[in-house]
Amino acid sequence: xxxxxxxxxxxxxxxAEVAAPHCGGTCAFLGTVRDGPEDGGVTAIExxxxxxxxxxxxxxxxxxxxxRWPDARVAVRHRLGLVAAEEASIAIAVATPHRADAFAACxxxxxxxxxxxxxxxxxxxxDGTATWVDPSGHPSMVGPQ
Amino acid sequence: xxxxSGTAGTAGTVGTLRVRFLARYAxxxxxxxxxxxxxxxxxxxxxxxxxxxxxxxxxxxPAQPLAALNLRHVRLDAAVADGDELAFLPPLAGG
Numbered sequence: 001x002x003x004x005x006x007x008x009x010x011x012x013x014x015x016a017e018v019a020a021p022h023c024g025g026t027c028a029f030l031g032t033v034r035d036g037p038e039d040g041g042v043t044a045i046e047x048x049x050x051x052x053x054x055x056x057x058x059x060x061x062x063x064x065x066x067x068r069w070p071d072a073r074v075a076v077r078h079r080l081g082l083v084a085a086e087e088a089s090i091a092i093a094v095a096t097p098h099r100a101d102a103f104a105a106c107x108x109x110x111x112x113x114x115x116x117x118x119x120x121x122x123x124x125x126x127d128g129t130a131t132w133v134d135p136s137g138h139p140s141m142v143g144p145q
Numbered sequence: 146x147x148x149x150s151g152t153a154g155t156a157g158t159v160g161t162l163r164v165r166f167l168a169r170y171a172x173x174x175x176x177x178x179x180x181x182x183x184x185x186x187x188x189x190x191x192x193x194x195x196x197x198x199x200x201x202x203x204x205x206x207p208a209q210p211l212a213a214l215n216l217r218h219v220r221l222d223a224a225v226a227d228g229d230e231l232a233f234l235p236p237l238a239g240g
Contacts, residue, residue, distance in 0.1 A: 031240050047239075050167045050232060053216040054239075078239060090240050110240060118213065118232075119239030120168035132169045133238045 003058040004049060006081040014093035018073040025099030027106040031090040033083050041126045045133075047080045047089060050118035054078070061112045065094075069105045072096045076109055078119060089121075160185045160227030164196060166203075169235045170210070174202035183225065189214065190221045192231060206233060 011028055018026060035042040062074050073095045083089050090113065094106040114135075121133045161182050171177040179200065183192055189212045196203045211234040212219055225231060 048168055049239075050165070050213070050216075050234065053213055053232065056216045057218075114237075114240045116218065116237070117239035118167065118234050118237060120235055121238045132235070134236045135238055136236045 003055055003062075003077055004051060004080055005077050006079065009077050009079055009088045009091040011088075011091050011093065014075040014077065014091055017075040018093045018095035020073055020095060022071070022097055023073060023095035023102075024097055025102040026093060026095040027099070027102035028094075029090075029092040029106050029110055030088045031110070032088050033085045035085045039123070042085055042123045043126050044082050044084045044124045045089065046082050046122045046124060046130075047078075048120050048122075049078070049080055051080075053118045057116050057118065058113070061109060061116065064112070065105050065109055068108070069094075069096060069101050072101060072105045074105065074109065076113075078113070078117065080119075082124075158185045158227075159183065160187070160225065160229070162192065162225055162228075163230045164192070165230065165232040166206075167232055167234050170206060170233050173205040174200065176200070176202065185225075185227070187225050188221065189219060189223050189225060189231060192225060193221070210234065211236070 011030060015026065015028065033045045058076065062076065065074050066072055076092045078090045092106055092109050094102050096102040096105060123131045123133055159182050161180060163178060164181050165178045166174045181195060183195060209221060212221060213232040213234055214223055215230055
């Protein structure tokens with residue numbers, strides 16, 4: 001299984017992967033590159049990963065999700081490389097027999113990804129600056145690219 | 146490099162590790178990986194101390210960075226073994 005992709009993500013492909021007759025609820029999540037008022041003109045984010053570990057960790061997250069929700073069908077991809085504002089950096093689809101489990105299992109996947117996946121992002125701005133994103137609250141400028 | 150077979154925990158043996166620095170840490174340290182021979186038994190913290198002595202760029206790393214051993218998150222008191230891949234990870238930002 002390959003969970004990492006440098007190509008644009010296709011939610012349709014993930015929905016097709018999880019579709020099954022016994023599943024009556026499907027939850028899809030897209031994480032997209034944001035340029036909000038507080039983000040300072042982000043034009044794109046460059047994603048990089050510890051590839052082998054990211055694949056292994058994502059596989060563990062998916063396996064754990066399937067153990068906790070045994071009827072769940074789970075598909076997830078994380079994009080790497082340059083991702084323009086508004087494009088998706090992660091796509092998750094979870095199908096289960098009933099909707100409550102679909103929402104819960106999908107939420108579980110994205111929360112675990114945030115905590116555990118060895119992926120990093122560098123925000124690129126229109127003024128030529130770039131910043132490594134540190135969710136712990138200590139952004140670090142790396143100068144014009 | 147003295148490369149020996151066997152695992153951590155046997156006094157007097159040495160182990161060779163592949164040490165990696167990811168993302169921003171590779172920029173701070175000035176290299177993305179290196180090979181290090183350490184006396185065993187040793188922990189991730191012990192290896193940190195060694196590389197701070199031997200690889201000057203590593204002084205820029207935080208005192209207690211995230212670490213992964215053989216593609217799994219580990220605590221800094223985890224034991225390393227010959228042939229291990231030890232990676233130091235900046236704060237994670239996936240998703």
